[in-house]
Amino acid sequence: MGPNGAGKTTVIKMLTGLSKPTQGRAIVAGYDVTTHSLRVKENIGWISSEVILDDSLTLMENIWIQAKLHSLNNTWKKKAIDLLKYLELDEKDNKKVGKFSTGMKKKLEIIMALLHDPKILFMDEPTIGLDASSRRLLWRLIRKINEQYGVTILLTTHYIEEADALCDDIAIINNGKIVASGSPQQLKSRTHGDIIEIDFVSYFDYKSLEKVNGILEIVQVGLENIDLEKRTQSDHALRLRIKVGNAETILPELISKITGFQPAIINSIKIEKPNLESAFLELTGKRFEEIEEAATNDQK
Amino acid sequence: MIKALNQLSGLYVREIKTTFRSPAIIVLSIVQPLLWIIFFGSSFASAPRSFLEDFFHTDNYIAFLLAGQLSTSMLFVGMFSSLSLIQDKKSGYLRRILVTPTSNHTIFLSKVLGASTRGMLQVPIVFVGVMLFGVHIPDIFGITAFVASLFLLSLGLSSVYLFLTMKSSDWQIPTVVANFINLPLMFASTALFTSENFPPWMQTISNMNPVSFSSTFGREIIISGSIASVNWMYFFYLFIFTTSMLLIGVLIANKTLKID
Numbered sequence: 001m002g003p004n005g006a007g008k009t010t011v012i013k014m015l016t017g018l019s020k021p022t023q024g025r026a027i028v029a030g031y032d033v034t035t036h037s038l039r040v041k042e043n044i045g046w047i048s049s050e051v052i053l054d055d056s057l058t059l060m061e062n063i064w065i066q067a068k069l070h071s072l073n074n075t076w077k078k079k080a081i082d083l084l085k086y087l088e089l090d091e092k093d094n095k096k097v098g099k100f101s102t103g104m105k106k107k108l109e110i111i112m113a114l115l116h117d118p119k120i121l122f123m124d125e126p127t128i129g130l131d132a133s134s135r136r137l138l139w140r141l142i143r144k145i146n147e148q149y150g151v152t153i154l155l156t157t158h159y160i161e162e163a164d165a166l167c168d169d170i171a172i173i174n175n176g177k178i179v180a181s182g183s184p185q186q187l188k189s190r191t192h193g194d195i196i197e198i199d200f201v202s203y204f205d206y207k208s209l210e211k212v213n214g215i216l217e218i219v220q221v222g223l224e225n226i227d228l229e230k231r232t233q234s235d236h237a238l239r240l241r242i243k244v245g246n247a248e249t250i251l252p253e254l255i256s257k258i259t260g261f262q263p264a265i266i267n268s269i270k271i272e273k274p275n276l277e278s279a280f281l282e283l284t285g286k287r288f289e290e291i292e293e294a295a296t297n298d299q300k
Numbered sequence: 301m302i303k304a305l306n307q308l309s310g311l312y313v314r315e316i317k318t319t320f321r322s323p324a325i326i327v328l329s330i331v332q333p334l335l336w337i338i339f340f341g342s343s344f345a346s347a348p349r350s351f352l353e354d355f356f357h358t359d360n361y362i363a364f365l366l367a368g369q370l371s372t373s374m375l376f377v378g379m380f381s382s383l384s385l386i387q388d389k390k391s392g393y394l395r396r397i398l399v400t401p402t403s404n405h406t407i408f409l410s411k412v413l414g415a416s417t418r419g420m421l422q423v424p425i426v427f428v429g430v431m432l433f434g435v436h437i438p439d440i441f442g443i444t445a446f447v448a449s450l451f452l453l454s455l456g457l458s459s460v461y462l463f464l465t466m467k468s469s470d471w472q473i474p475t476v477v478a479n480f481i482n483l484p485l486m487f488a489s490t491a492l493f494t495s496e497n498f499p500p501w502m503q504t505i506s507n508m509n510p511v512s513f514s515s516t517f518g519r520e521i522i523i524s525g526s527i528a529s530v531n532w533m534y535f536f537y538l539f540i541f542t543t544s545m546l547l548i549g550v551l552i553a554n555k556t557l558k559i560d
Contacts, residue, residue: 017398018559038403050392052396053393056317065310069307069311
């Protein structure tokens, strides 16, 4: 994941053997991308950001050429038919792909990428330019492929929600360097942690809660503008925003501690999870809206 | 080896299907050579028989022109190999090919073979056309040798085009290259006229020109009607030319063919 110009496509190009790294070494599927690029290519599938098919050929002809390029034996046809059924394209095999919708073309590209049972599937911003419903459809397909075929997928994106929805591990790159990596949860916790917001029906001395393990900070909120002389019953209430590493881990001990205070009766609890967007912003120094706007302009 | 042949056959069939599914290409391939034969071939229709025999060593200029015209066509066909590669670069299809375990030289060879096959499409059409103008078609051995020489010329010229434009993604470049290659090679050859009246410098070029090899070799077959009395050295020169150009092309493709 990274903003435009961060180096996402360059990484894909190098890992798929399309470009040679100027320095350093990369191993894909056990092979060095510089010295054994053909071996790497035997073991990978690739889907680009734009649709790349031969529009003058039929669906099956496009698949046939892909099978030829991977020098597959005759079993490719059965695999192709299975994949066509799986992706609900089986009635289109004799139609020229030039007449297909973008969604159908993307499905065909997925079939072609999976035809030779790759160990790793590279997807370079696969949903860029798709409308919201097509994007969601492709997400479902990507999850299905990952589960059903057990293929590792390396996907680049600048859509935060896409990375959050699809990825087990994320590397955020900026200016060609990895600035952070880890699971979505780890990345989120690296920036803000969770916020537990608790409303109490009445005030109590909450300072002792700071001793609970895992609590980073407690802030009392909501009483700043209230005149203490004129406050109502509800104004006697207390609202705390408690910053923690992981809310689910800490909550049992926190509740247990709170229930020790008789007057401190909980009115409501709300957990706010940090999102990837805030992590992205903090790590890359770029606002996500700016990045999306730039990408949209690029598409135009 | 089997893997490379599989890849080559896949890419070659794609070239052919793309070509033969385009009505414009089919029409162009049929009409262009026929127009040459009809219009240029009729230039000497009213010339005295003695003039034709003195100058062209036959009383039918179309019989003289046939081999030259087809050889010249192969010059123009060569350009299609460049255009096909540029099309694949522009559409991104080259990237699709290059992320598969396909060698650069396999892609190069598929383009060269595709363009040459496209050139060969003209041969039967022109043969039928010239028969209407009284040209005798040689026997099967003659036809085979003639077609083989044209195929060699086409492979060699397509290779030249392709390696000269390998790095480019600009549609204009093949046209620019065509102007620098086609016209000198066409006029400084025996394709349209004999070289007897050329100035010495043009004769030198003509003597080293693969278009001349193919034109002269084919003309000897057409005029004599068989391969019995042809000079096979021309065929040998063509073979050397084509092999050299293919080898150079393979080396350049392996070194320079890449996406932008």
